[in-house]
Amino acid sequence: MQKLSKEYNEEDYLMLSGIQHFYFCKRQWCLIHIENIWADNQATKEGEYLHEKVDNPLLNETRKDVFYSRGIPVVSKTLGFSGILDMVEFHKSSTGIPVKGREGLWEPIIIEYKRGKEKKDQRDIVQLVAEVICLEEGLGCEIKYSYLFYDKIKKRQKVEITLKLRDLVYELSESMHQFFEKHETSQAENYKSCSRCSLYDLCLPRMTKKKVNVKNYIKNRIEEEE
Known part of the structure; x- marks a missing residue:
């Protein structure tokens, strides 16, 4: 697993979910996160409603050898990000990690919820990979794959967390910090x-x-x- 030698201080952390905006449109990200400009439309309201339902940390579930944890706060010193994960599935596995309050070992798999459908580009994928890196740092493990769930089509998209995707996320995070430090809008x-x-x-x-x-x-x- 690749990690950059640079680590960010807590006061320099950026919003994790912003990497999706930055990948799609650097100017959009700059307007939101540097100039503090925001406006809602139907799509943003639908997204907020979906995450209000999903992110409730009190809605944890257990089913046989799987339990679900929602609204998990995470940070990454190497990305300089902080955020909240929609949901993590923990599967009982002999190659997993110990979890406080649970017997045995567990393999974590992130489920990131999106309101629409699969994209032609990688904007949703880079956010998921950034979430994986954050959770890996917090749990001290390696996550090989996770999922995007698209609410409109009720479908999961499996994403293999490759070295190429990890490198892309580190490159994007570095560029985001450069824009933010310079207070520069694309x-x-x-x-x-x-x-x-x-x-x-x-x-x-x-x-x-x-x-x-x-x-x-x-x-x-x-x-x-x-």
Whole structure:
């Protein structure tokens, strides 16, 4: 298992779940986590509702050789992240780890809940891998795979926690800290998916994208409204 030699202090920890935003759109992450700008839309409200149901730490369950623990706080000194895990399944296993208050050894597997469906990119995967690294540091173990659960299609996606994915997460976390330390907001891009972002009217990607001619932008918006 790879680890970077650098370790972050607690006061420098960033929000773990932010890595998903950063992977998808650096500017979106900067607006939220550096400029403290936020706006809700239907998608963000649905996501909040889903996690309110899932993250309740009092809803722990036990079924035969599996028990479920929800709303687990985690941190990683090597990533400089802190956050809350939706749910961890602990499976009884001879190769597992001891768990306080439980007999035997247990293998932890993270289940991260998402409101929609599987993505074409890796935005959800990098968040899950970051969660794995955090839990590994806390429990002193290695987790070989975990799951994303998509509520819209009621389906689990198994994710193998490869060295390549771990390296990607470390690279992203380092870049996130660099932006945060410099208090620097990334330049806007303008994609088809931008209009579905809750921050679209605050980000104004067509206005703020590098080298955009403001006169042409205003002219195009007038033509669109007509």
